[in-house]
Amino acid sequence: MRLKFTALALAYAALVGLCIATLAASGDLSLGRQPWANLMKSVGEFAYPSFLDVWFGPERLEYRSDDGTVLRVENRREVEANYLWALARATWTTLQIATLGSLLAAVLALPLGLLTARNLHAPSWLAAPARGLLNALRAVHTLVFGLVLVGIVGLGPTAGILAIALHSMGTCGKLYAEAVETLDMAAVDAVRATGAGPGQVFFNAVWPAVLPQFVSQHLYVWEYNMRDSTILGLIGAGGLGLLISEATSLFQWDRLATVLLVVIVMVAGFDAISSRIRRALL
């Protein structure tokens, strides 16, 4: 046993060593020319998020050419206030994508989850394909679905909603099936023993027992999708991701700081609300 573990640890160490050695050999293991200075500059800009300019920015910022000619005059307060509006709209889009995508996933996953729950004994010709579909959906990342869907339905939130829905369907279906599998089957059998039909048994014994868990899992997936949908903008599905991609490609770290603050507040706020609801439900 100990020998096997040592062998495994050695194999792992060898793999790590090989990764480092090959990267170093090809010269890719470098931190750039001025890592320290760049880091300081980025941290400095991060420490002053752009939204502060709405109150503290110069009202008349002049951009001049090398010979001193004024090229453009900008009111920083106005510019950043406008940016905040755009940010609010993007946040709303992200919220729309996460909410509708999660709802669609929850609804579509329901029949699949029930079919794959082993204790409900669905016929295997239905259960096996349902399980396969859920596994496949879970295996493909939201971003990949997004890239494919942007090609099909075009740029915009619809692609984001569908991408979220497809990937989350796999997750929701598996969580649903697990919730059903932990059910007290004796109570279900007791209802069946009164002569109730299959539909009556399902809605009077199975459904009331699993509904709170389904809702709790839906909230969890929804919260997860809030994070996921911020990234979807990177591939053109709209929302906060678009602003993140814009800020990073223009090296506007102060604006990125503002966007990330919004993401953090949004996700943390949603987490606080959803965990409170989940506690009340169970």
Place this chain on the structure above:
Amino acid sequence: MAVQAADLTVVAGGRELLALPALRIAAGERVAIIGHNGAGKSTLLRCLAGFMRPSRGQLTVLGQALHQPLSGTELRGLRRDVGQVLQGLHLVGRLNALDNALIGRLGRLQGAAAMRSWLRWFSDADTADAEAALARVGLAGRGAERVDRLSGGERQRVAMARLLLQRPRLILADEPSASLDPTGAQDLCNGLSRTALELGATLISVVHQAELLPLLADRVLGLRQGRLVFDLPTVQVDAPTLASLYASQP
């Protein structure tokens, strides 16, 4: 006649679990089955409930021949008329007492009423029945409480109310009081007996504690290794009879 059996034999895994040459239980009778573990008590009860088909012989329960395969509709019809009380009672924890009582009514609903019951939408008459049943078991006005927040004793009463709503002609109780303290066990047995009497139903129970026999039965069947050892009125089941039944445990 509630139960009629001739040459009733159940074989499973090459072992004879039950072999009764004849058994007749009249409608409205209260019968207890006793015996050590593996004596065939639960097997008999499972056969009577239609959960297990006899390997040989004839068995008729409430006029339904159970030695032949039953269709789904016939089986549901039988279950409607057979009320089962099991260890642990098995209520739906997240539903309230009223909804749990109304579960007893599910099998009796037809057509649109059966569809509405999917949404737990019951007629005023059924709801009134359930409220009356809860009141009869001493839970008047407690219908809105979730059963997983009720005490053990209160949960038993909800199970009785469910039985009242089901209006079975035959009640099968498999060690219903196994997990209860002595007072709880007595309350449950009294409740079962009263419910059977109110419904005019036959009551067949599997019991382990001899002191509960007078509460539940007028007649006692003693089983050992799947065979009937005695069939006596409860008053004649004395300590030596019980000792001889349990003494020869294999």
